[in-house]
Amino acid sequence: MYQSGGLKTDRLDLIRSHLYANGFSTIQDIADAVGASLATIRRDLQVLQESGAIDRVHGGARIADGSSVELAFxxxxxxxxxxxxxxxxxxxxxxxxxxxxxxxxxxxxxxxxxxxxxxxxxxxxxxxxxxxxxxxxxxxxxxxxxxxxxxxxxxxxxxxxxxxxxxxxxxxxxxxxxxxxxxxxxxxxxxxxxxxxxxxxxxxxxxxxxxxxxxxxxxxxxxxxxxxxxxxxxxxxxxxxxxxxxxxxxxxxxxxxxxxxxxx
Known part of the structure; x- marks a missing residue:
């Protein structure tokens, strides 16, 4: 399990890293991996979707296929x-x-x-x-x-x-x-x-x-x-x-x- 540093930006990075490593993940899977509540994860996914980094899929999320947002090297x-x-x-x-x-x-x-x-x-x-x-x-x-x-x-x-x-x-x-x-x-x-x-x-x-x-x-x-x-x-x-x-x-x-x- 990833250990969250408690900062929102750290948690967003952890979510992206998890999605890269595991592909499509349910909200529960992401919450378990990051160590945050389902409500918090839903808010974070909304932020990531608005930035173009991820796509929300029914019940979960995945990295955006055609995103122009540059990700960490x-x-x-x-x-x-x-x-x-x-x-x-x-x-x-x-x-x-x-x-x-x-x-x-x-x-x-x-x-x-x-x-x-x-x-x-x-x-x-x-x-x-x-x-x-x-x-x-x-x-x-x-x-x-x-x-x-x-x-x-x-x-x-x-x-x-x-x-x-x-x-x-x-x-x-x-x-x-x-x-x-x-x-x-x-x-x-x-x-x-x-x-x-x-x-x-x-x-x-x-x-x-x-x-x-x-x-x-x-x-x-x-x-x-x-x-x-x-x-x-x-x-x-x-x-x-x-x-x-x-x-x-x-x-x-x-x-x-x-x-x-x-x-x-």
């Missing part, structure tokens, strides 16, 4: 983990020793960073992701540069004009970019305007560009357009629907599919 990292790791395996195969690469701050790209850490090759790595950079502490053969700028806590990333100015002086052999959403217009989107602006700059400064997006991101919506998906190669998982596969062909997107059953 550590919680988002756990979602679709098998697909993210499969995508990271394919992305790792695209790497060339002694190249200069940019890794963005997304949770799928983080799985690629973890692979690089345990199967290191000589690379020059640039990133705006604080957690991504931490993966490379004390790893030999890696030259790692972390962009400066304004810290965006929701994504543990650095964004803003200082980060963009730094990109003006660097050229990358490869970019590995995540996406908050892939919309039906064939474009990738972000929930944050500064993140979207920096992502566009990354694309403009890279020779070989890859978007890493698991199938759950497709058909979703976020506020700020980054670029057309066709401006990069796509790496996604094999669970992507046939309808979306046809749309990718229509949009002329070069796509690599990752088999979740493949060994790391």
């Amino acid at each position: 550590q919680e988002r990292e756990k979602r679709q983990l098998s697909a993210k790791r499969a995508i990271a395996n394919v992305a790792y195969e695209q790497l060339a020793p002694r190249s200069a690469i940019f890794l963005d701050a997304g949770t799928t790209v983080l799985q690629l960073a973890k692979l690089i850490r345990i199967n290191a090759m000589p690379l020059r790595i640039f990133t705006n992701g604080l957690i991504v950079a931490q993966e490379f502490m004390n790893v030999p053969n890696l030259e790692v540069v972390l962009l400066g700028g304004q810290l965006r806590s929701e994504n543990a990333s650095f964004v803003g004009p200082h980060a963009e100015a730094m990109l003006e002086t660097i050229w990358f052999d490869q970019l590995f970019l995540g996406a908050s959403a892939v919309s039906n217009d064939g474009a990738i989107y972000s929930v944050d305007s500064a993140e979207a602006s920096l992502n566009r700059k990354m694309l403009a400064r890279s020779a070989d560009r890859f978007v890493l997006a698991d199938s759950s991101k497709f058909g979703m919506h976020a506020t700020h357009k980054v670029a057309l998906l066709s401006s990069a190669k796509l790496i996604t998982d094999a669970e992507l629907s046939n309808d979306w596969r046809a749309m990718l062909t229509e949009f002329a997107v070069e796509t690599l599919f990752a088999d979740q059953g493949a060994k790391s």
Whole structure:
């Protein structure tokens, strides 16, 4: 059972964590897990629903499928983990020793960073992701540069004009970019305007560009357009629907599919 700290914000975080770990849960299940009354849980669920973080379902709740509300990085990292790791395996195969690469701050790209850490090759790595950079502490053969700028806590990333100015002086052999959403217009989107602006700059400064997006991101919506998906190669998982596969062909997107059953 989770232990509540007595603060409403702590309890809301515990509810979200429980729903991530367990999927749909009844109000009684949530109350037992958090250690609060049914009346309190009902009020908390109303708050979370109004923020877009959850969907109320008859008798309980679940995490919202198409929410644009950014969740804590550590919680988002756990979602679709098998697909993210499969995508990271394919992305790792695209790497060339002694190249200069940019890794963005997304949770799928983080799985690629973890692979690089345990199967290191000589690379020059640039990133705006604080957690991504931490993966490379004390790893030999890696030259790692972390962009400066304004810290965006929701994504543990650095964004803003200082980060963009730094990109003006660097050229990358490869970019590995995540996406908050892939919309039906064939474009990738972000929930944050500064993140979207920096992502566009990354694309403009890279020779070989890859978007890493698991199938759950497709058909979703976020506020700020980054670029057309066709401006990069796509790496996604094999669970992507046939309808979306046809749309990718229509949009002329070069796509690599990752088999979740493949060994790391």
